[in-house]
Amino acid sequence: xxxxxxNTLFKPDTTVIVGLxxxxxxxxxxxxxxxxxxxxxxxxxxxxxxxxxxKESQRDVLFCQKFCEYLEVSFKSQKASSLKFTPRNDGSxxxxxxxxxxxxxxKLADQFKAESIVLAHHKQDQLETFFIxxxxxxxxxxxxxxxxxxxxxxxxxxxxxxxxxxxxxDQNLLSYLQDxxxxxxxxxxxxxxxxxxxxxxxxxxxxPEQIIRSTQTLQNTEQFLQELTTExxxxxxxxxxxxxxxxxxxxxxxxxxxxxxxxxxEAPQFTLTEKFIAEIIRFLHxxxxxxxxxxxxxxxxxxxxxxxxxxx
Numbered sequence: 001x002x003x004x005x006x007n008t009l010f011k012p013d014t015t016v017i018v019g020l021x022x023x024x025x026x027x028x029x030x031x032x033x034x035x036x037x038x039x040x041x042x043x044x045x046x047x048x049x050x051x052x053x054x055k056e057s058q059r060d061v062l063f064c065q066k067f068c069e070y071l072e073v074s075f076k077s078q079k080a081s082s083l084k085f086t087p088r089n090d091g092s093x094x095x096x097x098x099x100x101x102x103x104x105x106x107k108l109a110d111q112f113k114a115e116s117i118v119l120a121h122h123k124q125d126q127l128e129t130f131f132i133x134x135x136x137x138x139x140x141x142x143x144x145x146x147x148x149x150x151x152x153x154x155x156x157x158x159x160x161x162x163x164x165x166x167x168x169x170d171q172n173l174l175s176y177l178q179d180x181x182x183x184x185x186x187x188x189x190x191x192x193x194x195x196x197x198x199x200x201x202x203x204x205x206x207x208p209e210q211i212i213r214s215t216q217t218l219q220n221t222e223q224f225l226q227e228l229t230t231e232x233x234x235x236x237x238x239x240x241x242x243x244x245x246x247x248x249x250x251x252x253x254x255x256x257x258x259x260x261x262x263x264x265x266e267a268p269q270f271t272l273t274e275k276f277i278a279e280i281i282r283f284l285h286x287x288x289x290x291x292x293x294x295x296x297x298x299x300x301x302x303x304x305x306x307x308x309x310x311x312x
């Protein structure tokens with residue numbers, strides 16, 4: 001059996017890093033890619049990060065290592081405690097783990113000059129992500145969910161149903177690890193998977209598929225807005241200075257996107273919250289010249305109907 005798999009995400013004569021947790025999805029992904037290496041013209045390297053959360057985590061490493069030996073695929077692993085990386089602390093254990101994995105995978109990709117980092121997210125993951133972001137008040141960009149390709153990250157199974165992955169595993173007699181944390185209601189994603197999605201399916205069987213289509217529409221909408229924002233940005237900025245006369249007549253929605261793009265270009269270390277952006281826009285709308293400090297190292301200066309972002 002073949003999986004619904006987007007082969008167009010891979011370039012021939014390249015190396016790819018495949019995230020391998022040992023769970024069902026990543027096992028199916030790695031098995032399929034390993035069997036398709038010659039056809040796709042790629043070299044596969046499997047990567048496993050041991051978060052050291054459980055005493056038996058070393059067993060997971062050994063399982064992944066043996067699976068890669070069976071597939072004749074190169075295997076790289078590392079303990080999270082040995083990473084020379086300090087994650088941003090936002091109080092979420094899941095967020096910390098995600099940051100650590102990204103650092104580990106990107107470091108490997110740089111080391112082996114890999115074209116892509118391949119992840120095993122599938123259709124149900126996309127659904128869960130949509131509801132997580134909806135609950136947390138995400139913007140259009142967030143509600144669009146994950147993309148099949150986002151920079152060097154690729155997700156060839158994103159349009160694949162979980163049931164299809166399970167059938168692939170069964171037909172190929174593939175064993176995989178069961179993460180006990182996947183059953184815990186302590187995590188929002190698990191509560192959505194166990195309680196919300198079954199109810200949605202009962203309400204209307206078309207619901208999950210229609211939501212997936214909506215995320216694709218939202219991605220297209222976001223792409224259009226990005227192009228509009230970039231075009232408008234070029235019109236209201238002259239030599240890195242914001243022309244306030246042109247800026248204040250823009251729609252408030254577009255003003256927020258312009259300020260976000262400005263900060264991302266000039267000072268990308270800022271965390272762009274709605275409150276922070278609104279604070280800057282209020283300052284820009286004030287008629288008098290002034291200076292508004294943004295943290296310890298940056299400030300916006302207004303003078304003669306122009307605004308300039310400067311490092312202090």
